[in-house]
Amino acid sequence: MDARPVIIALDYDDIQLAKQFVKQLNPENCRLKVGKEMFTLFGPDWVKYLVDLGFDVFLDLKFHDIPNTVAKAITAAAKLKVWMVNVHASGGHEMIKAAKHACLASESKPLLTAVTILTSMDKAQFVPIYGQQDIAKKVLDLATIANQSGADGVVCSAQEASLLRENFNQQFKLVTPGIRPVGSDVGDQKRITTPAKAKLLGVDFMVIGRPITQASDPVNALNQILQSL
Ligand SMILES: O=c1ccn([C@@H]2O[C@H](COP(=O)(O)O)[C@@H](O)[C@H]2O)c(=O)[nH]1
DSSP states (O other), X not given: OOSSOEEEEOOOSOHHHHHHHHTTOOTTTOEEEEOHHHHHHHHHHHHHHHHHXXXXXXXXXXXOSOHHHHHHHHHHHHTTTOXXXXXXXXXXXXXXXXXXXXXXXXXXXXXXXEEOSOTTOOHHHHHHHHOSXXXXXXXHHHHHHHHHTTOSEEEOOGGGHHHHHHHSOTTSEEXXXXXXXXXXXXXXXXXXXXXXXXXXXXXXXXXXXXXXXTSSSHHHHXXXXXXXX
């Protein structure tokens, strides 16, 4: 596990609320994720604001398009000096390679991760798309494509972490959403794990949103998670 394993998913529709929360955080304790909601509402300026405060920012836009389009989007993202960007692994070898090439050609050289199977998917949702097979096996197949195409890691559930650890070296980052402390609302997540279990399973980073941001005291919720690790 990384020394700063927690990536807080800042999924707010109110920028003042988000700023109020972020001002209470220390960039040495956590990293931040900006996803589709905040990026669509508040754009690159919001990302720059967080980067200027000294945070490592994971820009989670999950690009999935033809290689040329994805490479250009990654080039634009890298100009924001974000720490990590991502694509969907199902975009395939050429798309991921083009994304990695764009990362390396940029000044800030963000890490590139590839989303395998969304943590909100269970077997009932998975089978109509991918057929009768194990979710974990499909995650491994997609992670193999990502790894061979030069990605720095994958986004997966912590439930698949030990399988991926057996197949890839320690440098290959495992970034895991679907983290739920005991007693917290599961919401739309399906393949969930507690923070302590995710650590035991060998993840590098855990992405945690609502269990922190929707808590009555988000800073306290974060601190409790950090203490449990
Ligand atoms: O497979 C995936 C990929 C991305 N996410 C994102 O992570 C956070 C999780 O937030 P919670 O509130 O802790 O559920 C959210 O921004 C997702 O877009 C994911 O959950 N699963």
